[in-house]
Amino acid sequence: MTIMQALTALMPVLSVLLFLVILRWPASKAMPVSALVVAAMAWFFWQMPVVQISAAVLQGWVIAAQILIIVFGAIFLLNIMTATGAIDRIRVGFTGINPDRRVQAMIIGWLFVAFMEGASGFGTPAAIAAPLLVALGFPPLAAIVLALIADSSPVSFGAIGTPIVVGVKQGLPDAATPEFITQVTQQTASIDLLVGSFIPFIMVMLLTRFFGEQRSFKPALQVLPFALLAGFSFTIPAWIVAHTLGPEFPSIIGGLVGLAIVVLFAKNGWLLPKDVWRFANDPVVELNDGRRERMPIWQAWLPYLAVALLLIATRLPELGLKGLLQAVELNFNNILATEISASLQPLYLPGFILFVVALAGAILWRLPAKEVVGATKQTAVTLIPTVITLLAAVPLVRIFIHSDANGAELAAMPIELAQVMVATFADQWPLVAPFIGALGSFVSGSATFSVMMFATFQYEVANQLGMDQASIMALQLLGAGAGNMICVVNVVAACSVVGLSGKEGAVIRMAAIPMIILGLLAGLQVMLRMAM
Template sequence: MYVQELEPVAGSLGLSALVATLPLLIVLVLLGGVRVKAHLAGLTGLLAAVAVAWLGYGMPLEQTLSSGAQGAAFGLFPIMWIVVNALWVYRMTVRTRHFDILRRSFGRLSDDPRVQALVVAFCFGALLEALAGFGAPVAICSVMLVALGFDPVRAAVVSLVANTAPVAFGAMGTPVVTLAQVTGLPLDDVASVVGRQTPLLALVVPLVLVGLVDGRRGLRETWLPALACGVAFAAAQFAASNYFSAQLADIAAALAGAGALIAVPQARRPAAEPVRAAVLTGARSEELDEKDPGREVARAYAPYALIVAVFSVAQLPAVKDWLARSTQTYDWPLLDVVSADGRRVTGNIFTWPVVATGGTLVLLAGIGTAVVLGVHARVAAQEWLATVRELRYALLTVTAVLALAYVMNLSGQAATIGHFVAAAGAGLAFLSPVLGWFGVAVSGSDTSANALFGALQVTAARESGLSPELLAAANSSGGVLGKMISPQNLAIACAAVGLAGREGDLLRKVLPWSAGLLLVMCLIVVGQSTPVLGWMLP
């Protein structure tokens, strides 16, 4: 049995915390300073975490390696299992050109570029975030806006800023699933609190977007459609994450936001020519004028309808219980860890939800998609393998980061840092979203930031008397605002619209919005930690 120590280095909490932060510092410096590729930075940080656990904390080497192996296993299943299957569905729509039909369908909803920005970047971007995540929404939405006639810089900025509110529930809930796993908190509890924070961003972001597209005139003339879109998006995200399914939160929000937007008569009016001339400074793609049969348009929307249907059926009590019975639980080999106060840690047990997991449900929806779109089984299998190849570095990065997180959590490194950080007291509520924001800004992933800092936030919360669920959720909610300034996302946006090498220009345009919205989130979390907004929490 390995008993975690909080002060293994010279009996000092400060020195122990300094040593414990070395793996995190190495990852952040390699990513943000040296610009090493994410998978190499993750592997280097993992080696550092193993060394600190073994040599600094005295964790037996076999238990250290076993804890890392469990983290890597969780990174592959269910985390990347969700991402691979979700991206596979998207690739099949591209292969059959139904994605192009979907894009043309959006282009015909309105000729007002301000409304088009909301439909494409905010609503459809959220749908892509729900389905794929990992930079796909920024790349695809930027290209779609350029095809509609947007200037490339404006298209990239709008897509980056729009990719905020849905991130915490992206890739079928992967960030919150990871957060729940590394913190040991129930998924429903974590998702519920996140669902009472990020919807508040959704109320603001559509208004910011129309301002970015057309300045004060855009706000003055299209504030009502933007507000209707934001309110519907926020309400659906809140309802799904709190009362239905965290995995469906973004899909429900995207569909509700788009529906509310188009329902406002003002959104369907033709735009004044001076507006179009001022905003659409690029060349509009002639492909958008192609006519598509209604049957093909319905098939283009079918994959998303199938995902909603499969997840909805999975939430029925009888089906949910049947799926849960397939879940396997194992004693993880070579791992026997107790905390400093003598409690057995959750890492000793490994739970394998064979069927009752988002990735398997998306796989079932993907099989249905292949049937509806007429994709031959051989071609569908080829696309699945191509998806794995496309994500090979992401697979390595996520498994390395999750392995690092598990080593730090099970060896006691995260607990040491958490106890040290708890000295911030009430100020911790303000700093908690900043930590998540910094983690995503550097790593480009809310999932990675939750894996790295989730357990630390919970430990600090318990030591300072704050709600663990609140600070864990704040890590994810603050993190979504770092996505638009992450080097990874900036590079993706520039590459998508032909602005390679101009990442600095985009950063200067989106940084004020990232910092300003982060401040808003910090104030929300501070309010929720006091009676002022404490009533918002479940």
């Protein structure tokens, strides 16, 4: 691989760092420029055929459409709930549990996200939790960062265990025996027990340091016991479920059990300081609409409960709804006579469920048709920068992934990069393995796809180095979850739903440090195990 070919392989990452993080361009400008640069370099230096690049772009647009459907559904539901007063009612309800913003961040930003990740995945948790936090009075940037950081540890078992059940099985079709899947599941939960448990504390540290009036870590240290309670309230039940039931339900059950425990402690003020921590000029909600005053708290939460139940019901094959919704499918096979294909199942996407629940809520609360139309228009206008960004960002990623078809006799760009890392860091591979997983999520927007892309590679590296394959695969999974924090696609979607398009670089800069910390903690834990 020549220097220019190495630069080409790095360009999807370098372009994001340069345009979004360093130059601080909005994603709607940075990603189209990045896509053009990557496509030109892939054609000239990687010698990818034009037809392969074009097919990758078309596949990217199909995938971008899926993401846009999810984001549209999330924004539309929020707009409907705002119009009906349900969001205001939820906010008042949270004040009744505990008015401390640190506590609210852990309940919504950590445990609610964990539960939603277990039920749906695919970027839905951050798309729902971030606007909810904003509606509760959190600064939009804080809401996005908190939601993205939280949506990391639960990802390993997200969407009813998809990263393991689908990612590992398809990535290792020969080696993924039931016994190996069980080992990977248990290893992932065990490593996360000492890694994921600290995520709530990391979230609160960022919250008080960058968004508090005093810009200090001290308020975070004051709630350290409560933060550890929030962390272990998820990871311990998840560990038990992973060791007894398998990979499908650790995040769902962990999130539910954690919510029950933490809400109980928060309501009674247990493990919490007496001083309530708030934002400067914290807004006050005035419920001056008679309809809103009469709305019980359970009714305000009903849409989110319905979304969660429907997502679970449509993800379990035994109930029959999954097959029914997946029956409606648009297939784009062998695009431009290449091996690249794409498919779209519009009714199976979480966005469809979000949209249906929003309409049902509008009917239930007797929202005037004029306000429903207004919410629809507002949602569409909000999505415009996101459409531009995703139509460039996702094709860029697909070019990167499908670069195995080339005239330079090279493997795909991510594989070539990973092989260079093996040659450089062989003895320290447990420290590197999580960041291979993070790389896959960073560029693909999916932990499941990251596992599928690198599972065989990680397995073979572990085999060659004489390391435990299940442990290395667990690091791949945990790293893929951590990569969700800075994944361009997720960041763009989250910024869109809170009206913060153009600030994607700021989000990535803030989330990068927790991502690195979690990756190193997971790798160090496995290194120490192997040394003992």
